[in-house]
Amino acid sequence: MIAVQYDQRKGAIEGYQILAIRARDGSEPWLADAEVHVHHFEPKVKLHRDKPVVELKPTGQMFRKGKHMRSLSFGNTIRGLEHLLQEPVLNFDANLLFSDPRCSEVILARPLPPVLANGRMAGGFPYGYVWPPVAVPASHRVLGEAPGVLPISNHRLMPISSGDYYTPPPPSEASDQAFKVRRWMEPGGSVMGVRLGEETVTFSTLNPYLYTPTKERPYRGIWVGDYSGHGCEFLLVHQPDSESGDDHPLERSDDESDEDYEKRFLREKVYKGRLEAIKLTGDPNVPRGEHTFIAEDLGEGGFIGNSDGPPFDGCRVVKSRGHIAAMGFRNGKSDDCTAWRDGLLTAAVDKFMESQLILISNDRLAQYWVGFGHISFFERVDIDKLVGS
CATH class of the missing domain: 2.40.128 (Lipocalin)
Incomplete structure (x- = not known):
């Protein structure tokens, strides 16, 4: 789960993972019934600000040095990748080859028609990978991805979609309540052309x-x-x-x-x-x-x-x-x-x-x-x- 906010100082939209830890462990018998144990719970909740899950900047595409990930923050991933491939390799900062290999990109999601969403969810868990799932109220839903990590892939190739609802839509048709983040590792930098541990995670907002x-x-x-x-x-x-x-x-x-x-x-x-x-x-x-x-x-x-x-x-x-x-x-x-x-x-x-x-x-x-x-x-x-x- 992430909390997304606009940072006015950076002019960026950033999403950080919400974490919680127990400040106290253990339990004690319930006075009303000594066989029942009451567990201590004093949670500490915070944002993991060391590294954003999502970082969108006005430039739309950025390559950050040091501990920050490279983030391709555009909606149409196919067009963005074509632009990336047209970039001469020599224009990249050499430090990128030895920086944090963790990369990600944000992909727009397409709303599912209610009939299609309801049909996929009718079969029960995992609800046809529709997100958010049926228990969470939402005005519309999108098609998510099956969980799991791909061991190896090539970022020069786009995965073959099984339908239009897997394809990133143009902004005019995109959901304003859901998006996807594709994450992977690039040992040695993007010039190697290999992605390791690739996965795609679907996020949706909750109505306040x-x-x-x-x-x-x-x-x-x-x-x-x-x-x-x-x-x-x-x-x-x-x-x-x-x-x-x-x-x-x-x-x-x-x-x-x-x-x-x-x-x-x-x-x-x-x-x-x-x-x-x-x-x-x-x-x-x-x-x-x-x-x-x-x-x-x-x-x-x-x-x-x-x-x-x-x-x-x-x-x-x-x-x-x-x-x-x-x-x-x-x-x-x-x-x-x-x-x-x-x-x-x-x-x-x-x-x-x-x-x-x-x-x-x-x-x-x-x-x-x-x-x-x-x-x-x-x-x-x-x-x-x-x-x-």
Whole structure:
């Protein structure tokens, strides 16, 4: 996951990877049930500013020295490569031959027609390599690439496309919400003509509407969660708007106190509807783009009670379903207990298990994975603070 911003000093658009680490490890028994372990979670989130994933400059094409990558930042890759091949080799800075061999180029993406996108996604994971995947709301989607690294290729040859939607479009037809980055290694500089470890990664933006909290949808946002041995992972916590059209303002009666109005507001406007946590980064068990947990109803339909005792004293607890899978995710949605042995998954299927969502605050949640006997935390990422850091 990257955060992209315009650097006024450089006149460049730069995208940096968002990283998170745990400042504290370990767990302690839950006072309410000594067999349940509460995992410590104090995440530190920052941008990896040592090297941008994306760097676009007004010149459109640049060859940087030293630790920076060579970046071909134009939309029409074919035309750009022709221009590159017409450059006399002697015009290159000799230092480039011994500089950082990591290279990349940005490629425009073409929006898929809804019928084609829906048809490809209907088959389940990996959803026909459509990006963003079906769980992430988007006004349109593009065709991504199969994951993996090509061991060797020649940058003088373009890959043969299997359809127009793989071909970089002209700017007038390009998506304004998605793009691709092709990355590779060039030992000895570009004069060798060989790319090693080439891969293409598709990126799409998130509509700010999805991660901007409101009074009625206070949990919307980008969050970071604790995934034990997998480390920290980023999530989109999505609270869909009501489909019944009952999102009208709550009127306050003349004789209603501030405290009574606040309680009624929470009951009628906040604690209602569905909450979905969608992975923006994933792991070998449950990949990015998949739900990690779902609470069907934050209101009375899913209400379990208020927690009694630390560290969740007084917190609202609702029913949820946690997504789990073995290595080698295949979107099985299987409830077949033969895939389980001694409480562990023994086949590459996935399922939703019983869990409970603990609403600690608008910026911190906890998930009780009932079958696993542990509680993990999730914390909101302050995007504005992160980008401004």
